[in-house]
Amino acid sequence: MRYLTHIRNLLSALLLLSTAAGAAEFALSVADVNAPAFKAQGIRLVLPADGSADLQIANLKLQQHEFRNLRVRCGGFTLSSAQMSCRNGRLDAIPDAKLDFSYDFSGQRWQLALVAASGESWQVDGQPDKRGWQVSAQLRNAQGKRLSPLLPAGMPLPAQGALNGNVRARGDASGVQAVDADLQLAEIGFSDASGLHAAEKLRGDIKFTANRKGVAWDWQGSVVWQSGEMFWQPLYLSGDNHALSASGRYDGKSFEIEQAVLDLPEVGRMQFSATLQQGRLLQGVLRGDKLTLTKLFENYARPFLAKGALAEAALYGRADVEIQYRNDAVQALRLGLHDVGIADVSQRFALLGVNSEINWRLDAPTTARIDFAGGALLGVPLQAGQWTVNMKGLDFAVPQAELAILDGKLDLHNLHIYQQADAWRWEFAGSLLPISMEQFSEAAGLPKMLGTLAGRIPRVNYDGSEINVDGALLFNVFDGTVVATHLKLANAFGRSPQLSGDLALRNLDLDLLTRTFSFGNMQGRLDGDVNNLQLQDWQPSRFDARLYSSAGNYPRKISQRAVQNISALGGAGAAAAIQRSYLRFFENFGYERIGWSCVLRNGVCAMGGIEGANSGTYAIIKGGGIPAISVMGYNRNVSWRELLTRLKRVTQNNVKPIIK
Amino acid sequence: MNSLFKNLLALLALLVAFNVHAAADLEVNTPGVNAIKNSMQTRHGQLSAYYASGAVGLTMDGMIAVRDAGSVPLAARQTVNALVAAENQDRSALYAEIANANGHPEWQAEIRTTFAQRWVQRAQRGWWVLSNDGWSQK
Numbered sequence: 001m002r003y004l005t006h007i008r009n010l011l012s013a014l015l016l017l018s019t020a021a022g023a024a025e026f027a028l029s030v031a032d033v034n035a036p037a038f039k040a041q042g043i044r045l046v047l048p049a050d051g052s053a054d055l056q057i058a059n060l061k062l063q064q065h066e067f068r069n070l071r072v073r074c075g076g077f078t079l080s081s082a083q084m085s086c087r088n089g090r091l092d093a094i095p096d097a098k099l100d101f102s103y104d105f106s107g108q109r110w111q112l113a114l115v116a117a118s119g120e121s122w123q124v125d126g127q128p129d130k131r132g133w134q135v136s137a138q139l140r141n142a143q144g145k146r147l148s149p150l151l152p153a154g155m156p157l158p159a160q161g162a163l164n165g166n167v168r169a170r171g172d173a174s175g176v177q178a179v180d181a182d183l184q185l186a187e188i189g190f191s192d193a194s195g196l197h198a199a200e201k202l203r204g205d206i207k208f209t210a211n212r213k214g215v216a217w218d219w220q221g222s223v224v225w226q227s228g229e230m231f232w233q234p235l236y237l238s239g240d241n242h243a244l245s246a247s248g249r250y251d252g253k254s255f256e257i258e259q260a261v262l263d264l265p266e267v268g269r270m271q272f273s274a275t276l277q278q279g280r281l282l283q284g285v286l287r288g289d290k291l292t293l294t295k296l297f298e299n300y301a302r303p304f305l306a307k308g309a310l311a312e313a314a315l316y317g318r319a320d321v322e323i324q325y326r327n328d329a330v331q332a333l334r335l336g337l338h339d340v341g342i343a344d345v346s347q348r349f350a351l352l353g354v355n356s357e358i359n360w361r362l363d364a365p366t367t368a369r370i371d372f373a374g375g376a377l378l379g380v381p382l383q384a385g386q387w388t389v390n391m392k393g394l395d396f397a398v399p400q401a402e403l404a405i406l407d408g409k410l411d412l413h414n415l416h417i418y419q420q421a422d423a424w425r426w427e428f429a430g431s432l433l434p435i436s437m438e439q440f441s442e443a444a445g446l447p448k449m450l451g452t453l454a455g456r457i458p459r460v461n462y463d464g465s466e467i468n469v470d471g472a473l474l475f476n477v478f479d480g481t482v483v484a485t486h487l488k489l490a491n492a493f494g495r496s497p498q499l500s501g502d503l504a505l506r507n508l509d510l511d512l513l514t515r516t517f518s519f520g521n522m523q524g525r526l527d528g529d530v531n532n533l534q535l536q537d538w539q540p541s542r543f544d545a546r547l548y549s550s551a552g553n554y555p556r557k558i559s560q561r562a563v564q565n566i567s568a569l570g571g572a573g574a575a576a577a578i579q580r581s582y583l584r585f586f587e588n589f590g591y592e593r594i595g596w597s598c599v600l601r602n603g604v605c606a607m608g609g610i611e612g613a614n615s616g617t618y619a620i621i622k623g624g625g626i627p628a629i630s631v632m633g634y635n636r637n638v639s640w641r642e643l644l645t646r647l648k649r650v651t652q653n654n655v656k657p658i659i660k
Numbered sequence: 661m662n663s664l665f666k667n668l669l670a671l672l673a674l675l676v677a678f679n680v681h682a683a684a685d686l687e688v689n690t691p692g693v694n695a696i697k698n699s700m701q702t703r704h705g706q707l708s709a710y711y712a713s714g715a716v717g718l719t720m721d722g723m724i725a726v727r728d729a730g731s732v733p734l735a736a737r738q739t740v741n742a743l744v745a746a747e748n749q750d751r752s753a754l755y756a757e758i759a760n761a762n763g764h765p766e767w768q769a770e771i772r773t774t775f776a777q778r779w780v781q782r783a784q785r786g787w788w789v790l791s792n793d794g795w796s797q798k
Contacts, residue, residue, distance in 0.1 A: 046706055192729060194729060195728070195729030195730035195732075196729055196737070196741075197739065198730070198734060199734070200734055229734050229735065230734070231734040231735075231737045231738070233737070233738065234738045234741065234742075235738075235742065236734060236737065236738055238735075303738055306745075371729050442788075496691075496692040496696060496753065496757065498692075535691075536690060536691040536692040536695075537691045537692055537693075537694075537695035538691075539691035539694075540691075541690055541691050541692075603689065
């Protein structure tokens with residue numbers, strides 16, 4: 001306040017001078033004024049004879065903010081030995097507001113009022129008290145945008161809305177000792193330059209008090225967010241009485257939240273405490289009971305997940321959570337799951353009715369039992385089950401587990417999920433105990449197949465980018481076997497996964513196979529080799545395939561319709577060759593051998609038949625018995641896409657054979 | 661003599677570069693390329709309104725970027741961010757896939773440059789393009 005006394009003395013001297021000289025106008029220049037809170041340079045005060053005043057400050061530094069060429073014009077300026085006042089003032093920087101300022105020299109009280117349209121007022125009073133000084137501000141419809149020049153650049157700046165309420169501060173020569181604020185936000189909007197941290201129409205209450213004790217501050221505050229919306233990348237939230245109340249201590253170095261309660265609508269209540277130092281979390285504990293997972297996941301977790309299966313999943317049920325964080329890592333996690341479900345929106349997987357009490361620790365081995373009521377994988381339902389998981393830090397092992405699938409089950413051995421070199425890896429082995437193909441195909445939306453699906457799954461592992469199958473994957477299908485070897489899935493969870501491997505088909509029952517795909521009946525046994533198979537985004541891009549009759553004695557019959565369909569695959573021209581008039585009298589024909597090959601490169605299938613002839617016609621079916629029939633192929637090169645279209649046509653449309 | 665040799669070498673390098681360009685089949689058709697193109701085509705339906713409003717623009721390196729998030733309602737801003745991220749992921753994958761399908765993974769950078777020009781040429785009037793001089797409207 002001492003600098004104001006100096007100003008008073010200067011102004012009084014000036015007043016005396018002006019009275020003595022009877023002059024019309026006086027001007028006073030002051031080089032600079034330095035005070036603890038501000039620094040002003042190039043001050044010029046002009047006092048015309050009409051009782052007004054014009055104050056210009058070339059440069060004003062208020063804390064870390066700098067304002068240039070400030071100018072206040074007072075409509076009425078009075079100066080007496082008791083008081084100085086400026087009425088009906090206009091500040092060039094805020095042309096739409098009226099400024100009143102007065103200072104009472106004897107009581108050292110000052111008042112500043114900024115009044116604008118729509119009942120806006122900023123009333124600030126300052127006065128000395130027993131211990132030092134106090135300042136209080138009353139805000140009525142105070143436009144938030146006026147604070148923008150005072151806030152650090154780079155942080156979101158208020159652009160709309162108003163503040164109502166009171167802010168009080170008390171202090172002494174050593175600085176501020178106490179702050180007390182009670183503010184209501186009305187339709188506040190803010191944004192940073194990038195628009196990635198912004199809010200609109202915020203309504204809510206903020207209460208905050210802080211008291212200094214020595215070097216430390218004891219603080220407590222509460223925020224109730226009633227309505228409005230906020231985008232804080234990547235989170236988008238709309239206010240619905242979200243509430244936070246917290247108290248703690250700040251000693252100038254570490255910021256301590258001793259106790260905080262956070263109420264998230266549609267999620268539940270969480271309590272937490274934390275210690276932060278320079279923005280870094282040193283330690284923290286978060287606890288929440290019976291939290292509703294749907295909104296917790298949807299609003300607070302999913303926005304952080306990149307595109308992927310989990311990002312497209314929904315969570316259900318409730319959970320009790322307790323997280324302990326220390327030494328830059330989560331040290332312990334207690335998770336109580338109550339009827340929790342997770343389901344992929346595109347219905348690739350689902351696990352429902354999950355119940356468990358998981359006590360995980362970073363530094364000690366623990367075990368959890370997880371019960372689940374059921375689920376689905378690629379449309380195939382999974383039955384209820386129980387898994388025991390051995391946990392040791394970021395290493396999870398399930399020595400033995402069963403997954404009941406339809407009328408069979410998947411036995412998993414040594415399922416191991418772990419983190420190595422910042423990537424999650426997993427491996428397992430297992431066996432598939434017979435599942436009825438009829439049920440499986442129906443559930444998976446495939447044509448109805450007969451027989452059973454069973455197999456042995458050797459070690460399968462995922463190294464963070466590729467899934468590899470060691471050894472041979474064996475399936476029993478169509479009364480024969482399919483053995484897959486050298487299986488590798490690259491870019492497994494990325495765009496356009498690439499599968500490669502070799503398949504060996506042995507002794508498949510043609511009767512079961514042709515009945516499944518409505519191809520027209522064939523009887524016999526079929527072997528096949530598909531080598532150097534490559535699928536890109538699950539579409540074949542390359543293979544060397546050969547299908548041929550299995551060795552051995554078995555009935556070999558082919559129906560008229562199957563003959564017609566096979567010839568239709570060769571294109572319209574090929575069909576003509578077998579359309580002999582007498583064939584119409586027979587339902588079935590005998591054959592000796594079947595053979596067909598396709599080498600797929602660049603979308604073109606180079607076909608061959610029983611004999612490995614290089615050009616010209618080739619036999620796909622060599623006749624035998626009575627009546628016998630042979631089917632010849634004419635076109636060697638066919639577009640793979642065209643071949644698939646033809647295959648789809650003959651199996652879907654169930655074309656009737658036209659035998660001439 | 662030395663300078664003549666240098667010029668010849670430069671000419672040779674230019675020819676090699678030109679040949680690389682001329683040889684790359686940008687319309688190569690593999691299941692991988694098709695999958696990416698389909699995904700991009702589906703996304704374009706969602707992105708086109710943001711190109712038109714100026715919220716999103718094209719960059720000269722064959723990618724896209726958020727230009728003016730402020731013009732997008734708050735509730736849709738993360739959707740736009742995610743669309744841009746997914747589109748850029750697809751575009752990178754497309755350039756790599758086409759280079760691989762041509763049997764020359766090392767051509768990726770040039771394929772990207774060619775595509776970048778193509779995207780800008782095909783952009784509708786009024787869409788925004790980011791060059792070294794900043795954003796400008798086509």
